[in-house]
Amino acid sequence: MYIKQLELTNFKSFGGTTVIPLLPGFTVISGPNGSGKSNLLDALLFALGLAGSKGMRAERLPDLVNHSQTRRGHSVVETRVTVTFALDVETEWRVTRRLRVTKQGTYTSTYAVNDQPCTLNELHDQLQAFCIYPQGYNVVLQGDVTSIISMNAKARREIIDELA
Amino acid sequence: MYIKQLELTNFKSFGGTTVIPLLPGFTVISGPNGSGKSNLLDALLFALGLAGSKGMRAERLPDLVNHSQTRRGHSVVETRVTVTFALDVETEWRVTRRLRVTKQGTYTSTYAVNDQPCTLNELHDQLQAFCIYPQGYNVVLQGDVTSIISMNAKARREIIDELA
Amino acid sequence: RHQSFREAFDAVNANFQTIFATLSDGDGYLQLESPEDPFAGGLNLVAHPKGKPVQRLASMSGGEKSLTALSFIFALQRYRPSPFYAFDEVDMFLDGANVERLAKMIQQQSQEAQFIVVSLRRPMIEAAQRTIGVTQARGQHTQVIGLDLTAHH
Amino acid sequence: RHQSFREAFDAVNANFQTIFATLSDGDGYLQLESPEDPFAGGLNLVAHPKGKPVQRLASMSGGEKSLTALSFIFALQRYRPSPFYAFDEVDMFLDGANVERLAKMIQQQSQEAQFIVVSLRRPMIEAAQRTIGVTQARGQHTQVIGLDLTAHH
Ligand SMILES: Nc1ncnc2c1ncn2[C@@H]1O[C@H](COP(=O)(O)OP(=O)(O)OP(=O)(O)O)[C@@H](O)[C@H]1O
Ligand SMILES: Nc1ncnc2c1ncn2[C@@H]1O[C@H](COP(=O)(O)OP(=O)(O)OP(=O)(O)O)[C@@H](O)[C@H]1O
Ligand SMILES: [Mg+2]
Ligand SMILES: [Mg+2]
Secondary structure, three states: OOOEEEEEEEEOOEEEEEEEEOOOOEEEEEOOOOOOOOHHHHHHHHHHHOOHHHHOOOHHHHEEEHHHHHOOOOOEEEEEEEEEEOOOOOOEEEEEEEEEOOOOOOOEEEEEEEEEEEHHHHHHHHHHHOOOOOOOOEEOOHHHHHHHHOOHHHHHHHHHHHHO | OEEEEEEEEEOOEEEEEEEEEOOEEEEEOOOOOOOOOOHHHHHHHHOOOOOOOHHHOOOOOHHHHHHHOOOOOOOOOEEEEEEEEEOOOOOEEEEEEEEEEEOOOOEEEEEEEOOOOHHHHHHHHHHHHOOOOOOOOOOEEEOOHHHHHHHHHHHHHHHHHOOO | OOHHHHHHHHHHHHHHHHHHHHHOEEEEEEEOOOOOOOOHHOOOEEEEOOOOOOOHHHHHHHHHHHHHHHHHHHHHHHHHOOEEEEOOOOOOOOHHHHHHHEEEHHHHOOOOOOOEEEEEHHHHHOOOOOEEEOOOOOOOEEEOOOOOOOOOO | OOOEEEEEEEEHHHHHHHHHHHOOOEEEEEEOOOOHHHOOOOOOEEEEEEOOOOOOOHHHOHHHHHHHHHHHEEEEHHOOOOEEEEEEOOOOOOOHHHHHHHHHHHHHHHHOOOEEOHHHHHHHHHOOOOEEEEEEEOOOOOEEEOOOOOOOO
């Protein structure tokens, strides 16, 4: 099992729809400061429900919609991210999250597995079956290494509690 | 004016006496992780009284003495750092700090300018005359850049208060 | 609860020792503040990089600390293996030789799981099977370039 | 007290604008939370890297934040110039091009003051007039090597 493709629509600095095919093994993402590398990992966290807005460096969820969208004055703007996993050579498993924000700033966020709507808890149960856990350090963000060093001993022990 | 030489005796990972000549202009210090680069800057902070033990990554001042000294069982161990400034082609200005630690862990720390004992306040007054201030960001340590980013707005304003 | 913590701790500790030895050629272990009743205390990472006395995180250098923290993260991942991992500039504190060592470890692990690693360091970029470049011209959106999917290893 | 703060703030702000423009080719300025009574509020660093909308520190990338913080440090230093400066791995968040830009700025400033810069990045090492190498063999003390004092620029 591996991530076969990421598809971002109006997510942070990615305007329009960007499709990124991925292969198994070791892939590096590189590029200048501020070009959108960390945003790509935020898209992964967003779609799989692995972090809140703070963990994606946004004050509120609506800040995740590409700014040029919000500036156009549409009554509803939307951002969407789809993660496609290859379970084996023939079978795919797709997770999609969609965030719709009205002009007044209210929003709705919905998840879907293979285009069937589901709740975050149902998604987490299915992810757990594939050994993908929110506290399993699947995604190590910029600054996580430093926070392990500076957190107190009790907080460090609690990391093992959660995995036990 | 520039720093012409650093002399370290039993300071942190520098055992024995190490003399490091310096030139004006742009000098880089490089080397593997854990080899002693940051310790060299700590020696500068130590001699000029610009930081407390925490700022030199030591729990207490006695931890600054090279470990192999403390393990030898001497009744008193000592670390010493001298910073020699070239004021102009002929005149030098030397600052020395000496830390003596007894076996029981009590210690004395003394400063001297051109080998004449002085207090920390007298040293700071002379440094101020040369435009070297503790809060002037002369020495930017590993992590200072990150702390400017994460400090609150009030603490950031206070940096300017101190310079005013 | 004690039982399952104990089991997790022992496994992660064993992982940590092997991984720390590979990454930094020294000895390290996890130390509970109160081993009889783990929940009453915390957890410390104790390590001595090659040839140095045992030390706690606080007195290590920036690079030594980050290799110790990375070994802990790998040790947790090995206890509950997952199909993919994503790292964001975890090599920024490391000198060239340590970046190479970390890259070699990721190369080995990437035979069992997918690794997506954001990095600005040359030894890491060179060790990968492929590189995805991103860029953002003035005022434009992020563009994904150079999707060189031909593996060059 | 207000008067001398005002004077310091205006000078540092002017420095910040010029330096940020050189380091990251964008516009930046210092913003007081309560301009009428500065002591009642704090200070924010506001900057928009080339071609992007104005943003606060919190929503910038790691590299953009560190260039902004570095510009602030340089702006403070320029207000009260000193005979020497020492930097410890301030370039760790930056991509290759930004390390070169920072190195160029240090080269210019090093005509007026002495700069001692600890770095692991190749563009910084190559820009310096000379390099002091340190190393520590297994269990030994720190050795200073390669004191190549012949300027190679
Ligand atoms: N909703 C949004 N719309 C448009 N741009 C956004 C949005 N949210 C964040 N950005 C921009 O994305 C950029 C940051 O991208 P990111 O953090 O991914 O950079 P990076 O490539 O990781 O850089 P570094 O190497 O410095 O870590 C910032 O300049 C930020 O302003
Ligand atoms: N009193 C002491 N006696 C002996 N060694 C010491 C003493 N205090 C600190 N050290 C050692 O010095 C080493 C750290 O050196 P330093 O922090 O200068 O490394 P560095 O070259 O800056 O590395 P990095 O590139 O990782 O930042 C540590 O391994 C630490 O154990
Ligand atoms: Mg980033
Ligand atoms: Mg260091």
